[in-house]
Amino acid sequence: MMPLTLAPDGHRLTEAEARARRLRNRAIGLALAGTVALFWVVTMAKIAHGGLH
Amino acid sequence: MTDIGWQEQTQRLSLAEPADYWALLKPRVMSLVVFTAFVGMLIAPHRGSILLDAVALFAIALGAGASGALNQWWDADIDAVMTRTKNRPIPAGRITPEAALGFGLTLSVASVLLLGLVANWLAAGLLAFTVFYYVVVYSMWLKRLTPQNIVVGGAAGALPPVVAWAAATGSLAWPPLVLFALIFLWTPPHFWALALLKCDDYARAKVPMLPVVAGPDATRHQILAYAVVLLPLGLVPWATGFAGPLHGATALVGGAVFVALAFRVWTIREGAAARTACGRLFGFSILHLFLLFAVLAGERLAGLV
Numbered sequence: 632m633m634p635l636t637l638a639p640d641g642h643r644l645t646e647a648e649a650r651a652r653r654l655r656n657r658a659i660g661l662a663l664a665g666t667v668a669l670f671w672v673v674t675m676a677k678i679a680h681g682g683l684h
Numbered sequence: 685m686t687d688i689g690w691q692e693q694t695q696r697l698s699l700a701e702p703a704d705y706w707a708l709l710k711p712r713v714m715s716l717v718v719f720t721a722f723v724g725m726l727i728a729p730h731r732g733s734i735l736l737d738a739v740a741l742f743a744i745a746l747g748a749g750a751s752g753a754l755n756q757w758w759d760a761d762i763d764a765v766m767t768r769t770k771n772r773p774i775p776a777g778r779i780t781p782e783a784a785l786g787f788g789l790t791l792s793v794a795s796v797l798l799l800g801l802v803a804n805w806l807a808a809g810l811l812a813f814t815v816f817y818y819v820v821v822y823s824m825w826l827k828r829l830t831p832q833n834i835v836v837g838g839a840a841g842a843l844p845p846v847v848a849w850a851a852a853t854g855s856l857a858w859p860p861l862v863l864f865a866l867i868f869l870w871t872p873p874h875f876w877a878l879a880l881l882k883c884d885d886y887a888r889a890k891v892p893m894l895p896v897v898a899g900p901d902a903t904r905h906q907i908l909a910y911a912v913v914l915l916p917l918g919l920v921p922w923a924t925g926f927a928g929p930l931h932g933a934t935a936l937v938g939g940a941v942f943v944a945l946a947f948r949v950w951t952i953r954e955g956a957a958a959r960t961a962c963g964r965l966f967g968f969s970i971l972h973l974f975l976l977f978a979v980l981a982g983e984r985l986a987g988l989v
Contacts, residue, residue: 647699648698648699651698651699651700654701654702655698655700655701655702658702669739669742672735672739673735673736673739673801676733676735676736677736679733680732680733680736
């Protein structure tokens with residue numbers, strides 16, 4: 632993290648801040664997609680094993 | 685009209701990258717948890733789908749990672765003054781304590797719910813208890829209170845095979861409890877060997893580890909005592925029939941080496957040789973636990989038991 636003094640026209644991200652935010656966004660996207668895939672796979676597996684009634 | 689929006693204000697923009705959040709999960713501890721849980725699941729008599737077992741293991745790993753994140757949130761002040769931990773994401777300033785707390789709590793709830801949905805609620809309850817035990821009982825309560833912190837707190841690290849067995853079977857039995865006892869009794873000599881090496885660090889951080897409070901000699905007595913008790917306990921899986929003779933031989937030889945190294949720590953108390961002895965015991969303790977569980981898994985996979 633770095634201290635930030637807000638200018639009247641807002642803050643322009645530094646290269647490092649923009650990179651970190653881009654990487655975090657990408658990780659969050661992958662985690663969300665992974666969660667959807669995980670629940671789909673678990674549901675299919677449960678159906679296949681007769682675990683859902 | 686107000687000029688609030690124009691006032692200079694100090695905010696902090698995060699430079700945290702995904703690797704920092706990954707570090708919050710304590711990946712090396714998590715890998716040990718996954719390994720012991722995998723073995724606990726492998727020796728369980730009844731299993732459903734391999735895929736569901738894999739997801740259950742993932743949930744257990746997630747719970748372990750959540751515990752690590754919450755531990756780092758709580759112990760950030762200690763981590764900041766210890767050389768071994770001062771570069772962790774919170775003391776290094778890359779992740780705020782609030783972000784770590786939110787991350788840890790979210791993962792805790794997600795891991796317990798996932799395990800409950802994919803396996804059963806006994807396993808989920810045990811996982812929730814494990815997270816609670818590690819974060820609240822160990823980190824918040826015992827760690828700064830008593831030199832027996834890692835003895836009692838070691839239960840959290842010993843529970844994963846029990847959780848995994850419960851996930852596979854929906855019940856509990858003696859084999860996972862024996863594995864629990866193995867890890868539980870292995871933990872104190874493992875950490876005290878490290879604590880002897882990092883005594884100054886712990887003293888500076890005001891963590892009442894045994895060498896800091898009772899002194900190195902008392903710690904050496906305790907290490908030797910635990911090593912002696914661990915040797916026969918390692919033979920219990922073979923003696924009770926859920927492990928084969930190869931495991932019995934591994935436990936016997938490994939346990940004997942463990943005692944021998946603990947004896948060296950007990951006899952050599954000064955200088956570089958003493959530090960070497962502690963380092964060797966610490967390193968071998970990891971190998972010993974790994975072999976005990978790996979051979980147990982290998983015997984099962986090879987159909988020897």
